[in-house]
Amino acid sequence: MIPLRDNAAPRRLTPVNTALIAANVAVFIYELSRGPRVTAFVGRFAMVPAAVTQVLSNPHRSVDALAPLMTTVTSMFIHGGFLHVAGNMLYLFIFGAAIEYRMGALRYLLFYFASGIAAAIATIWIAPASIVPVIGASGAIAGVLGAYFILYPRGRILTILPIFIFIQFIEIPAVIYLLFWFGVQLYAGLEEGGNAAMTGGVAWWAHVGGFMFGVALGPMLAVNRPRRRRSK
Numbered sequence: 112m113i114p115l116r117d118n119a120a121p122r123r124l125t126p127v128n129t130a131l132i133a134a135n136v137a138v139f140i141y142e143l144s145r146g147p148r149v150t151a152f153v154g155r156f157a158m159v160p161a162a163v164t165q166v167l168s169n170p171h172r173s174v175d176a177l178a179p180l181m182t183t184v185t186s187m188f189i190h191g192g193f194l195h196v197a198g199n200m201l202y203l204f205i206f207g208a209a210i211e212y213r214m215g216a217l218r219y220l221l222f223y224f225a226s227g228i229a230a231a232i233a234t235i236w237i238a239p240a241s242i243v244p245v246i247g248a249s250g251a252i253a254g255v256l257g258a259y260f261i262l263y264p265r266g267r268i269l270t271i272l273p274i275f276i277f278i279q280f281i282e283i284p285a286v287i288y289l290l291f292w293f294g295v296q297l298y299a300g301l302e303e304g305g306n307a308a309m310t311g312g313v314a315w316w317a318h319v320g321g322f323m324f325g326v327a328l329g330p331m332l333a334v335n336r337p338r339r340r341r342s343k
Contacts, residue, residue: 199247229250254328260326
């Protein structure tokens with residue numbers, strides 16, 4: 112199921128959400144410009160669970176040795192290909208505006224980064240010895256989805272549903288769509304255990320951890336705002 116739009120956000124282009132999308136796209140374009148040197152770029156800024164674990168377990172670490180901790184943030188802006196960044200930005204575009212509206216710009220920005228860090232922690236917890244780089248904004252975006260699940264229980268998502276050679280456009284309640292999404296992530300995570308994180312597959316537990324973080328923290332940061340219908 113491919114989401115196309117929701118009916119909750121009063122306006123689609125909000126400042127922080129739009130800036131986050133632009134930043135991700137800009138970094139991806141920079142990755143493309145690096146050519147063969149992109150491997151070194153990814154190696155420097157991707158999050159490697161084993162490197163973070165080593166820093167956290169060393170009581171005598173120096174300031175310079177703290178660099179791996181910063182990758183829990185920098186890795187959010189690195190993507191492994193066009194479909195990777197396009198899929199993530201589609202979800203952020205559709206679901207992020209409504210959450211920014213409820214939280215306000217600054218709280219939404221902090222929430223986004225906190226969700227990404229929570230997702231990284233979940234990955235490290237599942238596979239602390241993994242040396243496979245973890246990249247992508249999906250953990251942070253999972254936090255946005257979790258907040259949306261709680262804050263907009265009556266929201267509806269217009270979705271493309273491919274059925275064999277036919278394409279159907281259907282409107283699905285947000286709670287159903289997001290429960291299905293979360294169920295897929297959780298099932299895949301339980302099925303693969305820590306193997307995906309260890310071998311370079313999808314970091315399912317980052318999605319699970321980010322979503323649960325959003326469910327827990329999203330309502331605490333939201334403020335009550337009058338519901339406005341978005342102009343078409």
